[in-house]
Amino acid sequence: MKKLFTTLSNIWKIEDLRVRILNTLLFLLIYRVGSFIVLPGVSAAALDNQQAREGILGLLNMFAGGSFARASIFALGVMPYISASIVVQLLGIAVPYFQKMQKEGDSGRKKLTQLTRYLTVGITLLQAIGYVRTQITPEARLLAEPLFTISSMVILTAGTLFVMWLGEKITDKGIGNGISLIIMIGIIAQLPGAFITEFDSRLNGLGGIIPFLVELAALFFVIIFTILVVQGVRRIPVQYAKKIVGNKQYGGVRQYIPLKVNAAGVMPIIFAQALMFIPSTLGQFFPAAQGPVLASLSNYTSVAYNLTFAILIIAFTFFYTAITVNPVQMSDDMKKNGGFIPGIKPGKATGEYIDGVISKITLPGSIFLAMIAILPSFAIILGVNSNFAHFYGGTSLLILVGVVLDTLQQIESHLLMRHYDGLMKTGRLKGRTPIAADTGASGSVI
Structure with a gap:
């Protein structure tokens, strides 16, 4: 305290x-x-x-x-x-x-x-x-x-x-990303009402207090899993050559490039969700033309909706990672600063190695994102109130976790730049890119 x-x-x-x-x-x-x-x-x-x-x-x-x-x-x-x-x-x-x-x-x-x-x-x-x-x-x-x-x-x-x-x-x-914070504050505003509604429904005959406590425990573990996905990194070692200037030695130290498992942040979820609103929008304009396919894509508990949503998330994760993380630029920056990855030739070979690592970690990262995104549908099937189920993963939880962590990291950066302790007792928030090893790998959230 x-x-x-x-x-x-x-x-x-x-x-x-x-x-x-x-x-x-x-x-x-x-x-x-x-x-x-x-x-x-x-x-x-x-x-x-x-x-x-x-x-x-x-x-x-x-x-x-x-x-x-x-x-x-x-x-x-x-x-x-x-x-x-x-x-x-x-x-x-x-x-x-x-x-x-x-x-x-x-x-x-x-x-x-x-x-x-x-x-x-x-x-x-x-x-x-x-x-x-x-x-x-x-x-x-x-x-x-x-x-x-x-x-x-x-x-x-x-x-x-x-x-x-x-x-x-x-x-x-x-402080933080404005559009992300506006979406986040809207989501948080719905949490108290959803919590009270679910509590009342359980207390008044739908299983009692025990199922409600089980739901809270499940929600806790889902949040922990989401944080692990958002904060997970793959560290690539970078060795800097020694330089002797006068009587002083510079370089000769090993640092790391932290490549995030989810370098795209919450953008794939928001992009995919925006596209999934299109069927319901078309249904508003043309109610008479709403066929079974359009109706299924407008129902967020249907198999078609969740399968399409998951595929879009995976595709957008690769897309956004490709435009935010540039392996060629990272390789050039390392070469200019006298750095190299042990066992890998500087230049083109380094860029190809980093690109390969990014591809390998982005695939499981995108699949985990897709899994988290469709969890609310399973929560509804298991009897959780629809409003409260939105917080069991899905876009809501991913946005909340991603935006809160990003905002805390920005606050911590201000503290560390002025030689104050960070928000965590052990130092920087895990997953934050160290300033000395920043070679263009940092991602962005909306």
Whole structure:
């Protein structure tokens, strides 16, 4: 306990870190307040939001922090922005023009960011139409058509853009990744209600307190397993040649490149989940054309949904790892600094060796991610309440674990740079890339 208070005191002493944390809390508070502001022209008392709390729409409601079911101005959350990011990154692989733009440095990234924003507007407008048509019943509408639909589309689009802006501000002036934190805070907001609902259902006849305690124990072990997957690393030894400058010796030490088993972070889960929302979105626009295949892909407990979801996660894990970890650049950086992997020739052979190691550890890492992602479906089959089951793995738990660990690592970096003890008594959080051995292997979370 004394260690905890000492760490909190050290955090408060660092002005830059203190300001960043306060800014982050302020921006998140603004987001949570906005999530309770109902769309103009909607009667909150007349809303029939039961459908929005179940199935795949319930998952979307969780990501939006409950805004989806409340018909809030932030009802669509940041998912349109995530979808736009997926499209732009896929274009960066398939279209030479966008590949060239990615290689232009800061100017190219600014152009891609601007394109992502424009695409977000288009996707949000389309989703707003489906949302107004399917989620807001005629009894809840206080304005006549077409004024209600047009005004709601504009406000929902503006709300998504404002949330996107809040996320960018958190990244720039706060601590952690803004978009990730916004999604995480929405998920955490649903946890107390889901916990109480599950406790009440068990206490009132569905097995009693013992099954509930078993569920909590299972949840604990799932969280531990998730942390192991997120934090797991494969260390590659790097030897640096000795240099004699005057009377001093430099180099001659062995360091390690920590390659993460899950170098892509939570991005594969978010990307795959965004694509899995497409069938339900199509079902909103064309209810009459919803066949058995579309209905199965809209049911997150079906075999088709979970199999497709798992395959997408594995594919996106390889894809995102390939664009964030560059073995050739790592090999060149080692060669410039006089480093080499024992037994491997510097240059091309080193790059091929690192690429082979990454491929070998990414496959089991992606399979573990897929296993964790589909665990909620098994929890529901075993009788766990659907809202509480979302925390037994799946996108929700992976985002929570990944974002919390990433934010803690950033806080620890601020402490260590100013010669304070880290958050853990034994030093750096396990899995963090040591500064001296940073050769471009660090991954990114949204």
